[in-house]
Amino acid sequence: LRLLLRLFVQRLSFCPETHFYTWKNSEMEVREEDLFDGTESDSSPETSKFSNESPRRKAKLGIEDEMQTERSDLDLEDPRKTSSGASENSKMSAENRILMERSKYIPLRLSVEERKLLKLLEAALNVSDYTGRVDILSYEKKSTRIQVQLKDIYAILSGLLVASDYKAGQQMIADRTFADNAAFFQQVFEVGRRYKVMNPEKMRTEYGKLVFLVQDSVIPEVQNTMGFHCKKRLATVYDYLKERNATAIFEDQAIHAAIMEVPDDKKNRMEVQRKIKEKERSVEYLSHRYKSAEISEEEIKLCLRSIGDNNSFLRFSRDPLNKMISYLTKYFQPGKIEGEFSLSIQAGRGGARLSHAHEMQYDFALQSMTLWRDILDDMFRLWVLAEEDLLDERNNYRLTNTGQGLNRVQAGPRTLDAMHAILSNVKRSVGGWVGSSVIHLGDTAVPSPLVFIDKYTQVTRIINPIILTLEEIETLDKNPNVHKFIESAFNGIENLRKIILCDFFRHAFDGSGADNFFDAGSCIDGRLTSAWNWCSKIHTKDYYVIFKMCGFIGFDGDFQR
Numbered sequence: 219l220r221l222l223l224r225l226f227v228q229r230l231s232f233c234p235e236t237h238f239y240t241w242k243n244s245e246m247e248v249r250e251e252d253l254f255d256g257t258e259s260d261s262s263p264e265t266s267k268f269s270n271e272s273p274r275r276k277a278k279l280g281i282e283d284e285m286q287t288e289r290s291d292l293d294l295e296d297p298r299k300t301s302s303g304a305s306e307n308s309k310m311s312a313e314n315r316i317l318m319e320r321s322k323y324i325p326l327r328l329s330v331e332e333r334k335l336l337k338l339l340e341a342a343l344n345v346s347d348y349t350g351r352v353d354i355l356s357y358e359k360k361s362t363r364i365q366v367q368l369k370d371i372y373a374i375l376s377g378l379l380v381a382s383d384y385k386a387g388q389q390m391i392a393d394r395t396f397a398d399n400a401a402f403f404q405q406v407f408e409v410g411r412r413y414k415v416m417n418p419e420k421m422r423t424e425y426g427k428l429v430f431l432v433q434d435s436v437i438p439e440v441q442n443t444m445g446f447h448c449k450k451r452l453a454t455v456y457d458y459l460k461e462r463n464a465t466a467i468f469e470d471q472a473i474h475a476a477i478m479e480v481p482d483d484k485k486n487r488m489e490v491q492r493k494i495k496e497k498e499r500s501v502e503y504l505s506h507r508y509k510s511a512e513i514s515e516e517e518i519k520l521c522l523r524s525i526g527d528n529n530s531f532l533r534f535s536r537d538p539l540n541k542m543i544s545y546l547t548k549y550f551q552p553g554k555i556e557g558e559f560s561l562s563i564q565a566g567r568g569g570a571r572l573s574h575a576h577e578m579q580y581d582f583a584l585q586s587m588t589l590w591r592d593i594l595d596d597m598f599r600l601w602v603l604a605e606e607d608l609l610d611e612r613n614n615y616r617l618t619n620t621g622q623g624l625n626r627v628q629a630g631p632r633t634l635d636a637m638h639a640i641l642s643n644v645k646r647s648v649g650g651w652v653g654s655s656v657i658h659l660g661d662t663a664v665p666s667p668l669v670f671i672d673k674y675t676q677v678t679r680i681i682n683p684i685i686l687t688l689e690e691i692e693t694l695d696k697n698p699n700v701h702k703f704i705e706s707a708f709n710g711i712e713n714l715r716k717i718i719l720c721d722f723f724r725h726a727f728d729g730s731g732a733d734n735f736f737d738a739g740s741c742i743d744g745r746l747t748s749a750w751n752w753c754s755k756i757h758t759k760d761y762y763v764i765f766k767m768c769g770f771i772g773f774d775g776d777f778q779r
Contacts, residue, residue, distance in 0.1 A: 310469045318468040320528070321456040323599040325412040327524040332409045338382065339410045342374040343424040348431055353617055353624055364434045365443055371431060372396045372403060397445030404450040407432050412452050415601045416527055418535075418675040429608055429668055430626070436611040449609050452602060455521045462513035467504060467521075476500035476522050479529040528598060535678040538685045539591040543584065545688070546723060549716050552580040559720045563728045569751075571729035572740060574652075582652040583723045586745045589644045590677045596640060597674070603632040604667035620662040629660040630667035641742065653740030664743055673746055679773050680749050683765070684722060688715055690768040700767070708761070718761055726752035 310318070328336060348367050352360070376399075380387030390399050407428060414425045421428075434440060435448040451457075459465050467473060480493045501522055505515040550561060561579040563570040574582055593600065607613055607630040615628035637657050645651050658664040664673065695701050695711050708714040729739045731751035753773045756762055 311471070314468050314471070314473070317473070317525075318456065318465070320598075321459075321468070321525060322454055323602045324455045324525055324528045325415045325598070326453040326455055326458050327416070327520055327527060328409060328413060329520070334382065335406050335409050336413055338375055338378045339406050339428070340421070340424060341378055342371055343410075343427050345374065346371060346427060348427045352430070352434065353626065355617075355624070361437065361439045361443070364437070364440050368431065368435060368440070368444060369396070372399075375403065375406060395445070400446035403446075403448055407448045408450040408452060411605065415452070415598060416531070418531075418597075426668065429605070433608055433615070433626075436609055438611060441611075452605070454602075455524050458517075459513070459521055462510075462517070464508055464510070464513045464518065467508045467518070470504060470507075472500045472504055473522070476504055477525040477529060479526065479533050481533065531597075532595065534682075535597070535675075536591055536594045538678065538681045539587050539594065541685050542681055543587050543591070545715075545719055546580070546584060546587070549719055550580060550723070552577045559716050561720065561723050563724050565729075568725060569728065569730045569755075570725065572653075578652055579724065579727070581648075581650070582740070583727045585644065585648050585652060586727055588648055589641065589742070590674070590746075592640050592644055593637075593674050594677060596636070600633060600636055600674075601671055603636055604630060604671045607632050607667045615666065618662070618665070620665055625665040625669075627660060627662070628666040630670065633667045633670060634659050637742075654742070654744075656741040658741065658743045673743065676750070677746065680726075680753055683770055683773055684718070687765050687768045687770060688718065691715065691764065694764075694767055704764075708764075714761065714764065718764075721759065721761075722752065 346367070348371070351367050352363050356363070376387065376391050379390060390402060396403070410421070410424075410428050411432070414421050414428075432448045435444070435446075441447045456465070459467065475496050478493070478497060480490060480497060482490065501519055504522065505518040508518055509515045550556075550559065555576050560576050561574075561583070562576045563572060563574050563579055565571055565573045608628065613629060613631075615626040617624050618627045619625075620627065634657060637659070641655060641657065645655075659670055660666065664670050691704075691711050691714060695704055704711055704714055708717060726749040727745060728748055729744060731744070731747035732739075756765065756773075
């Protein structure tokens with residue numbers, strides 16, 4: 219009691235001007251042993267930091283400091299304190315630098331006006347038979363066919379614009395040629411390309427026409443005749459911020475909270491709500507802090523949401539591969555075979571075209587999925603590079619019969635270099651490599667960067683249904699009748715999961731899917747061919763009924779939407 223009384227007195231300071239006692243702002247240092255042995259603790263030198271101030275000034279500073287402490291405790295000030303606590307003037311961290319580099323390839327989310335243009339483009343491409351009229355064997359000169367089809371597309375877009383906005387359409391077509399409206403057509407086609415990169419599952423039939431149309435417009439002969447081309451650089455987050463001198467936002471640690479992906483966790487709703495509020499608070503803080511005469515708050519929010527869209531894409535496409543890799547490491551061991559669950563394959567059995575022992579097949583599947591994961595992690599950059607290869611007027615294509623009809627065969631040097639870099643990183647991370655390291659691009663197996671991009675956007679369509687089925691089995695097993703069926707037919711849900719995974723890791727990576735080792739086998743692209751071949755035969759599997767009961771429809775999805 220004597221110690222508490224002394225502490226209380228030491229916290230008071232008598233003010234002769236007001237004849238009242240006021241609280242000091244100093245913090246007393248009390249050692250733990252003082253509380254037990256009753257010894258007195260002297261004040262530290264810091265307790266008199268306001269000693270040169272008047273007593274009234276001491277009281278005022280003390281109250282203000284306590285109010286500031288309360289604000290800090292309630293977290294109502296700077297959201298960066300909840301992120302990392304780093305000062306805004308500190309040098310850009312490695313994580314922020316990676317984010318800035320990634321933003322150079324993240325497309326900008328469409329505005330309301332751009333979405334209207336997207337609707338016009340989709341309608342025009344839907345009624346167009348561009349590739350059916352251009353990519354054919356004919357005695358008519360190809361450049362002439364291209365010009366006719368381009369004029370048709372331009373006319374359809376102009377007509378649809380008049381129908382949707384008469385005033386804007388009238389201003390565009392009144393006494394003007396297509397070349398006079400070059401900026402409009404370039405913007406429309408850029409909007410469509412940007413939307414496709416952000417949403418790989420959309421425009422699955424229209425995107426091919428769009429790329430081929432823009433690709434043909436940059437041909438020098440066509441460009442000279444038409445007077446313009448349709449190529450325009452994709453609008454990215456970094457370019458948008460750089461044009462408005464707002465790239466300093468990448469130095470702020472609060473940006474990580476502003477762009478984080480908040481998954482829908484039904485088990486912990488309070489945590490989800492807390493993260494949502496933290497994200498909204500960070501967005502408001504950044505948009506208010508970095509706004510200027512060159513960029514508004516809404517434009518900053520648009521950039522932050524665009525980066526958030528990229529994080530959503532990664533969660534949907536890349537994270538399932540992390541789950542599949544975790545299933546492989548959980549249920550299988552490279553040096554140990556549990557009963558009938560051996561991953562070994564032999565050429566000629568079960569459709570396999572490779573021969574691997576259990577350990578080698580384990581490594582082969584692990585390396586393949588790790589490569590797919592890293593490709594999807596860098597998909598936006600690969601897509602931008604692929605479009606640069608496709609739309610390079612110095613990189614010509616040739617129409618060739620690849621065994622699957624006439625295709626545009628075109629090299630992709632930028633895309634190929636990026637793929638070799640990703641492959642090298644994967645080899646270093648896994649510590650070796652099983653199988654071939656050949657990357658097909660610009661040949662009959664993978665004719666162009668467009669086909670290359672399309673192949674790897676399908677990885678998600680293969681993996682996601684399997685993951686959903688494996689997770690849904692536990693819910694399905696709660697039904698008494700289904701439980702009896704699973705127990706009698708598959709000996710329990712854990713054994714069922716092992717059966718599905720064992721079959722996938724064996725025959726989705728067995729080199730099948732083609733009649734020669736050039737188109738399939740152990741090469742980089744042949745691994746994905748084998749996976750698609752496994753998907754095409756899933757209806758023959760004993761566990762197919764489990765997939766159907768879990769809501770499985772198919773791997774391919776909807777081509778229209």
